[in-house]
Amino acid sequence: MDLRDLRYFETIAELEHVGQAAERLHRTQPALTGAIRRLEKEAGAPLFERAGRGIRLTPAGKVMLRWAQRLRFDVEDAQREVGDIGRGLSGVVRLGIVPTAAQFQLPQAVRKLLAEAPDVRLKTTVALVDALMPMLRGGELDLVVGTEGRPEAGFVSRRLIEDHVVVAASTKHEIFRVTPTLKELARYRWVLQPPGAPTRDWLDHTFERRGLPRPDVQVESSTLHMLPLLIAETGLLSFVSRRHLDFSTGRYPLREVPLKEATMKRRLVITHRTNAYLPPAAERLMSLLGSE
Structure with missing residues (x-):
């Protein structure tokens, strides 16, 4: 043929x-x-x-x-x-990565990779995992870093880190003057990702399972790095990785609303096609991401 x-x-x-x-x-x-x-x-x-x-x-x-x-x-x-024969750590690595990992894991790993292999070229696609996996299936990407899902034939995944997604607000928010409960959270407006995003769907279902209305979303944003700024400027509640709170000091201080039933645990994994050839640079990047 x-x-x-x-x-x-x-x-x-x-x-x-x-x-x-x-x-x-x-x-x-x-x-x-x-x-x-x-x-x-x-x-x-x-x-x-x-x-x-x-x-x-x-x-x-x-x-x-x-x-x-x-x-x-x-x-x-x-x-x-x-x-790649004889070239060592060089060539092109095509990486798909979810926004949280792109912001908090990728920079250090890339810094180390380029220090070892200055000729490597990295093509990065930042998107939600539902958009990245079809690209991996189609051979457009070598690796995908995303949230762990159900095992799928033809792919192998390696766990990287555990992440926690929590309710967050400006340190001046009135929610911190009361004992937080899901019922209390339902009184306020939110800034969240659009429906279909895993964290948004998890939060919606958490409220529904307890007989409460879904969060009243006043602002939707698919750009995760904007959420901390939006939370601080608008006074809205949000649902973000706890890692964002560590980086929200200074002008836009944020604080976690401590509530166990509204804390989502998730694992980040790195995935590739089972029998696909991975360039040496891709193998090294996987190792560096796993060491973070």
């Missing part, structure tokens, strides 16, 4: 539309149709079927997609491994 045909097939399968795939790949629709016909002839089965205005994979197409991705990974890994 032609590797180029398989790459075209992957893009068509992703977009479920030949015309859109042609635009992305800068190829004509007949060229892509020809590639699919060649693959179907070799496979001995149709790979796509009509679905409304688009197309979708047949059962045979789903099997073909899995093997096409595996073949592409093998070719790309072989090229990288051969290129």
Whole structure:
């Protein structure tokens, strides 16, 4: 099978539309149709079927997609491994990392890595783990640092640190003049990440399980490093890593609202594809992140 045909097939399968795939790949629709016909002839089965205005994979197409991705990974890994021979700690490391780890773990690890290997280049994508894992599956990333989830076939994870997410407020907030309870917290407004973020969903469900309304969110922000400043400036409650409180001295002092039932424990892990080639620099970065 032609590797180029398989790459075209992957893009068509992703977009479920030949015309859109042609635009992305800068190829004509007949060229892509020809590639699919060649693959179907070799496979001995149709790979796509009509679905409304688009197309979708047949059962045979789903099997073909899995093997096409595996073949592409093998070719790309072989090229990288051969290129890395004799280069030592150099080359490119593609890292996906969640915001909290990017802020508090990554800088020191990168400082140490660059001191050992000044020729390494690091391409970093900062996002929530739900956005990073598809990129890892697709071979766009070598490593992902994120919150621990359910084990998934084809991936291996190594635990890094345990983190605690707590309710936080400005040191001047009136919540510190009373005994904090979930019912008391429900009286105030909040600044939180949007729904779908793991910490937001955990907090919402914590209130619901105790028969309380979800936190009254006045400000939503997907940018975590903005939360401490927003908490201090607005007087709103928030839900952030305890690590933020250690860095909130000076102009914007914050304080934890001590409440066990509103403290979320989570583990950060570093994940890669099970059989993927990892450049020596990626292996070293994993080690440095694990030593923090």
